Amino acid sequence: MMVELVETLQFRLVIHSGERERLAQARHDAQPIANYTLALRRLGYSKTDICDKVTDDLDATEHVKNNAQQIVRKACDAYDSYTAAHEKWRNSDDQDELPEPQPPSTNRRGAFPLVMAPGEGYTVSKTDDGRVGFRVSPQPYKKVEGVLRGRDRDLDRVRDALGDDSEWNLGRGELLYRDGVYYLHVTVKREQPLADPEDSETIISVDVNERNIAITAVDRDTRDIHANIVIDYGQVKHHRQRCYDIKRRCQEHGKPSVVASIGNYVENYMEWTLHRISKIVEHYVEWFPKPVVVFESLEGIRNDMDYGSYMNRRLHRLPFYEFERQVTYKTHRHGTPVIHVASRDNSKRCACCGEVGSRQDRRFQCANEACDLAQDHADRNATVNTAVKGIAKLEYGADDHAAADNYRPHKTPPVVRVRRVGSGRVNRPTPSHEFAEVGVLST
Ligand SMILES: [Zn+2]
Numbered sequence: 001m002m003v004e005l006v007e008t009l010q011f012r013l014v015i016h017s018g019e020r021e022r023l024a025q026a027r028h029d030a031q032p033i034a035n036y037t038l039a040l041r042r043l044g045y046s047k048t049d050i051c052d053k054v055t056d057d058l059d060a061t062e063h064v065k066n067n068a069q070q071i072v073r074k075a076c077d078a079y080d081s082y083t084a085a086h087e088k089w090r091n092s093d094d095q096d097e098l099p100e101p102q103p104p105s106t107n108r109r110g111a112f113p114l115v116m117a118p119g120e121g122y123t124v125s126k127t128d129d130g131r132v133g134f135r136v137s138p139q140p141y142k143k144v145e146g147v148l149r150g151r152d153r154d155l156d157r158v159r160d161a162l163g164d165d166s167e168w169n170l171g172r173g174e175l176l177y178r179d180g181v182y183y184l185h186v187t188v189k190r191e192q193p194l195a196d197p198e199d200s201e202t203i204i205s206v207d208v209n210e211r212n213i214a215i216t217a218v219d220r221d222t223r224d225i226h227a228n229i230v231i232d233y234g235q236v237k238h239h240r241q242r243c244y245d246i247k248r249r250c251q252e253h254g255k256p257s258v259v260a261s262i263g264n265y266v267e268n269y270m271e272w273t274l275h276r277i278s279k280i281v282e283h284y285v286e287w288f289p290k291p292v293v294v295f296e297s298l299e300g301i302r303n304d305m306d307y308g309s310y311m312n313r314r315l316h317r318l319p320f321y322e323f324e325r326q327v328t329y330k331t332h333r334h335g336t337p338v339i340h341v342a343s344r345d346n347s348k349r350c351a352c353c354g355e356v357g358s359r360q361d362r363r364f365q366c367a368n369e370a371c372d373l374a375q376d377h378a379d380r381n382a383t384v385n386t387a388v389k390g391i392a393k394l395e396y397g398a399d400d401h402a403a404a405d406n407y408r409p410h411k412t413p414p415v416v417r418v419r420r421v422g423s424g425r426v427n428r429p430t431p432s433h434e435f436a437e438v439g440v441l442s443t
Pocket of ligand 1: 350351352354366367368371373
């Protein structure tokens, strides 16, 4: 099976020629198209129908027609991501602690980006002096040209994608504006073959919630639990909460610039945290023979979408959602497959015997007297259930608890260590006690 890996690279525009106002105009023209699309999508229209209606109903003549269609697709993706995130939020155990996802809109800070097809709405090229040039066509026959400025690594990736024999290809570009500066987000894509989940030997379930990330690796044949790790990131949550408190007080005292910069800070902090933690999971997973990653899922959720930078920022309010997306991307990068199993009762049932137990804060207690397991860390117990369901799904084709009962681990799992994340860095697979010593986050 093949997947498409998509990376979004962010650049500033250094404009050399063309009218800058054209960009502003095109961005504003994108807003009614996005709004109209969001309204139609809510009513259940398909992407194709919306594309047709936008061309017919709105005066898109001042707009590159292909750009309009790209905007429709992006707005549809944003709306679909929102409904999926909302569904996940509605079914979450942590609903009280999580903010309710809000539908995408174009009226708030950061209007809807102008989305452009490569080679039509925008082009990039190598310049004679070794830089990367761009050309944006915001309106028919009007061009704005210049060079991109950004991280060397990202510029190299674009240069690579421009080569004939490269495995990377250019995808859509997005024009954004913030604080007087224009940015171009360029997506690059490549195909990656994935291993067949049927051939996997280690089942690794990953669960993320507001308190921690729990990972369990189970041997598919013997059902021995190879390893557990629970990464407590409560400090991240507290830090974020503190930022929100400061932000609220600034709001009350009418300091909008401080409010905006705290907002940016929190977003960047969350982005960075999720990146670091997903990186750990990436290394951890590759440590085991023939791994498959298992997530809990809910019916009707698409887990394989590229949400794009616009929606990703909004989804940072739901860390688990963005986390799953990042872990999926990073494991796919190694050709490791990802599967989903039903989430029903995973935190309520005992992973050893399958009986319904009781849960009090972080402690899970099994009510079955014949069961070896008296109590366990609740989130770890849930990941063992998820892993067992993963095995049942691969072996038997069903992921309910009745099917899982045939594949439960024989022995009581070892005593779990619950550790907080310290400071430092990780660049190789590390057992959990070393994680605790070197840590992954510095604050
Ligand atoms: Zn039990």
